[in-house]
Amino acid sequence: ISLSLSILILSTLPFNVFAHRQYGGFYTREKINNLQNNTQKHDWARELKTLTIKKAEPWVSKSDDFLWAMVPGQNTPRCIDVTLDRVAKGPKLLGCLKCGMEVLKYGNYPYEPQFEDKPWKLTCPSCKSVFPTNDFGKFYASAMDERGQFNATKGDKSLLFNEAHPDPSDPLHKYGVDDGFGYIDQNGRSHKFIGYYVWKKWDYISSGLSLLADAYLYSGDKKYARKAAILLDRIADVYPEMDWKPYGDKGWYHSDGGIYMGKIHGSIWETSIVTAFADSYDKILSGSVDNTELYSFLKKQSQKYKIGEKGSRALFVKNVDDGLLRTAYKAILSKQIRGNQGMQQLTMATCAIALDTQPETNLWLDWVFASDGGNIPGLMITTFDRDGTSNEGAPGYALMWGRLVTQVAERLKGYSAYTKHNIIKEFPQFNTTFLVAYRMAALGMAIPNMGDSGSTGSVNSSYADPKFIAKGYTFTKNPEFAKAAYNANKNSADKLGRDLFSADPDAISKEIQKIGEKSGIRAEGGYLMSGFGLALLENGRGNSGVAIANNYGRTIMHAHPDLMNFDLLAFGKWLAPDHGYPEFATNIPSNTDWTGSTVAHNLVFVNEKPQKEVWGGHTKLFKQLKGFGVFELDGKTAYPDLNEYKRTMFLIDAGADSNAYAIDIFKVSGGQDHLYSFHGPPGEISNTGLQLTEQKTGTYAGETIEKGTSAN
Numbered sequence: 193i194s195l196s197l198s199i200l201i202l203s204t205l206p207f208n209v210f211a212h213r214q215y216g217g218f219y220t221r222e223k224i225n226n227l228q229n230n231t232q233k234h235d236w237a238r239e240l241k242t243l244t245i246k247k248a249e250p251w252v253s254k255s256d257d258f259l260w261a262m263v264p265g266q267n268t269p270r271c272i273d274v275t276l277d278r279v280a281k282g283p284k285l286l287g288c289l290k291c292g293m294e295v296l297k298y299g300n301y302p303y304e305p306q307f308e309d310k311p312w313k314l315t316c317p318s319c320k321s322v323f324p325t326n327d328f329g330k331f332y333a334s335a336m337d338e339r340g341q342f343n344a345t346k347g348d349k350s351l352l353f354n355e356a357h358p359d360p361s362d363p364l365h366k367y368g369v370d371d372g373f374g375y376i377d378q379n380g381r382s383h384k385f386i387g388y389y390v391w392k393k394w395d396y397i398s399s400g401l402s403l404l405a406d407a408y409l410y411s412g413d414k415k416y417a418r419k420a421a422i423l424l425d426r427i428a429d430v431y432p433e434m435d436w437k438p439y440g441d442k443g444w445y446h447s448d449g450g451i452y453m454g455k456i457h458g459s460i461w462e463t464s465i466v467t468a469f470a471d472s473y474d475k476i477l478s479g480s481v482d483n484t485e486l487y488s489f490l491k492k493q494s495q496k497y498k499i500g501e502k503g504s505r506a507l508f509v510k511n512v513d514d515g516l517l518r519t520a521y522k523a524i525l526s527k528q529i530r531g532n533q534g535m536q537q538l539t540m541a542t543c544a545i546a547l548d549t550q551p552e553t554n555l556w557l558d559w560v561f562a563s564d565g566g567n568i569p570g571l572m573i574t575t576f577d578r579d580g581t582s583n584e585g586a587p588g589y590a591l592m593w594g595r596l597v598t599q600v601a602e603r604l605k606g607y608s609a610y611t612k613h614n615i616i617k618e619f620p621q622f623n624t625t626f627l628v629a630y631r632m633a634a635l636g637m638a639i640p641n642m643g644d645s646g647s648t649g650s651v652n653s654s655y656a657d658p659k660f661i662a663k664g665y666t667f668t669k670n671p672e673f674a675k676a677a678y679n680a681n682k683n684s685a686d687k688l689g690r691d692l693f694s695a696d697p698d699a700i701s702k703e704i705q706k707i708g709e710k711s712g713i714r715a716e717g718g719y720l721m722s723g724f725g726l727a728l729l730e731n732g733r734g735n736s737g738v739a740i741a742n743n744y745g746r747t748i749m750h751a752h753p754d755l756m757n758f759d760l761l762a763f764g765k766w767l768a769p770d771h772g773y774p775e776f777a778t779n780i781p782s783n784t785d786w787t788g789s790t791v792a793h794n795l796v797f798v799n800e801k802p803q804k805e806v807w808g809g810h811t812k813l814f815k816q817l818k819g820f821g822v823f824e825l826d827g828k829t830a831y832p833d834l835n836e837y838k839r840t841m842f843l844i845d846a847g848a849d850s851n852a853y854a855i856d857i858f859k860v861s862g863g864q865d866h867l868y869s870f871h872g873p874p875g876e877i878s879n880t881g882l883q884l885t886e887q888k889t890g891t892y893a894g895e896t897i898e899k900g901t902s903a904n
Contacts, residue, residue, distance in 0.1 A: 217607055234697070252416055271439060273285070274388045288316045289377070291321070312328040323383070324385045325369055326369045353369060373386075384444065427469060431455070431456075436458055451527075454528055466543070487505065532596075537596070540556055541603045568600075580626070584746075626665075639655050639656065641759070641772035645772060648769050674711075678709075724745050735764035740761075740854055755806060769871070771786075798866055804830055809830070842854070
């Protein structure tokens with residue numbers, strides 16, 4: 193109903209309505225004036241303005257023609273891995289064309305293009321080889337169609353050769369050559385250098401657009417708005433045709449969650465890039481008023497290419513409204529834009545408010561709450577637990593939903609034309625999300641690296657962001673949020689709640705300061721988070737303290753089969769760490785054979801079989817006193833055929849040296865084979881007095897089981 197209504201409304205809008213919307217729906221005249229006034233009143237705001245303009249300088253110095261030509265179209269391929277192929281037989285991943293798997297030491301996405309210094313090139317961080325070997329820039333320019341978009345079939349094929357080996361009789365003449373669709377090696381596998389480059393280029397464009405939009409907000413100088421508008425207008429030209437599926441069907445890899453849907457990106461990451469585009473548009477809309485240089489340039493482009501009529505502000509606004517915002521709306525409904533819960537809701541809200549056209553905008557915002565749409569009410573009831581996390585198993589993902597929905601709440605709060613829903617007031621249980629990461633942080637310094645979250649041994653509490661906690665206070669005025677934000681900010685209210693767009697930007701910070709000064713330091717002791725499934729015992733504080741963190745919650749949704757796995761925090765380090773996020777978020781050997789297995793965790797591995805994926809275990813006992821803590825957890829759901837699968841752990845103060853005793857009692861009854869698996873911290877391993885026998889072949893699973901067999 194919403195979609196058909198929106199189309200009906202669009203068809204009846206008078207053409208000149210586009211010219212009458214001067215400011216964005218979120219970045220209003222009042223907000224922009226407050227921001228610019230703050231840069232006059234406060235040194236810190238003046239410094240932010242200077243830094244923002246400096247960052248935008250490389251972009252505002254680019255010519256209008258260059259910016260316009262930067263934006264790729266649908267026929268310019270894109271992907272997020274050079275060699276990963278989801279349909280090919282054999283290994284899914286090949287690594288670098290020259291050094292192979294060595295490049296994977298540099299992470300999931302090891303290539304960082306140098307767009308200005310080495311256009312259309314990727315440099316391997318391991319062996320320093322540069323690919324593709326041809327001058328793709330020349331081929332790209334030769335393949336422009338009548339709309340100014342790349343079409344490989346129109347390109348000059350004589351340009352497709354290895355520049356280091358120009359002789360056609362040279363066996364390396366075609367080595368490493370990419371026409372946009374990848375270099376095909378001797379085994380028939382594609383190395384998609386340009387596809388990877390174009391993915392990165394889209395994000396580079398998005399970043400530059402955001403920098404220009406921010407520079408306009410701070411300065412009010414329309415030259416920044418003009419440059420941003422050129423990018424936005426061109427994005428709006430190509431966006432309706434963008435479709436990831438043809439590339440996904442080839443086996444190429446992107447963030448599509450395995451459904452091969454998306455537009456510029458896979459459907460998951462599409463949420464982020466479209467949200468950024470819409471936000472930038474909202475910021476610079478007022479800068480497109482009386483911007484004759486902008487209109488003249490766009491008109492010139494429309495005379496040169498078959499891209500429709502251009503040359504006025506009304507035509508610019510109509511193009512972005514239709515080509516970007518309304519196209520994104522339809523893509524959300526078709527699930528081409530769909531990520532983790534909260535992502536598509538934020539994209540919809542940002543696009544709706546940037547459109548700021550009634551009643552269309554409010555219909556889109558209604559979708560955020562509709563049961564057959566964004567379904568915020570249903571999600572609050574079915575997937576949001578009492579601790580403030582979603583139904584995901586890893587902290588990073590479990591906390592994501594709360595942060596994304598908070599951004600939706602902020603958008604709605606900043607848009608006075610929509611009063612039908614107020615997330616914070618309607619769903620008071622949501623407020624727990626502001627404290628959940630703070631409670632998760634062992635000794636106030638480290639969130640456990642459970643499931644697909646963090647990395648091996650990482651000591652990090654960034655999810656317990658004091659600025660995010662302060663948002664809870666801003667919304668609710670609950671002093672507990674102010675105290676936690678103050679403590680998490682190293683007992684300071686500096687910058688907490690700062691609102692650049694407010695007439696008094698530090699009003700909230702002053703309130704938090706008064707409350708925080710009276711609250712004292714973070715309380716010592718552990719927590720039982722029975723909604724999420726985390727038992728946390730503490731003894732002492734900070735680097736001199738000791739903590740046990742046990743994950744007995746869900747082992748589904750970005751989790752590992754590791755119910756009741758524990759880690760030990762002492763001396764400022766995790767001493768028995770989980771692997772955290774896998775090396776690669778794909779089904780390759782390092783994940784399926786080890787990281788995502790039960791035996792890779794501190795557990796009893798029964799009958800050489802992994803645990804079942806379950807919603808969680810049960811608490812039998814939890815008590816935290818000063819100098820003493822204990823919990824007992826029942827994990828039989830993970831091994832339902834057993835008679836008993838239970839773990840009891842104690843943390844007992846050891847005296848004046850700030851150390852402690854950690855005691856682990858694991859009770860298992862049933863089954864034929866029980867293997868107690870325990871893992872220490874990362875680093876080189878040495879031993880004294882042991883006579884070890886080297887295993888020449890295979891893996892831990894057996895001498896005849898090679899890596900990649902997925903034994904567990």
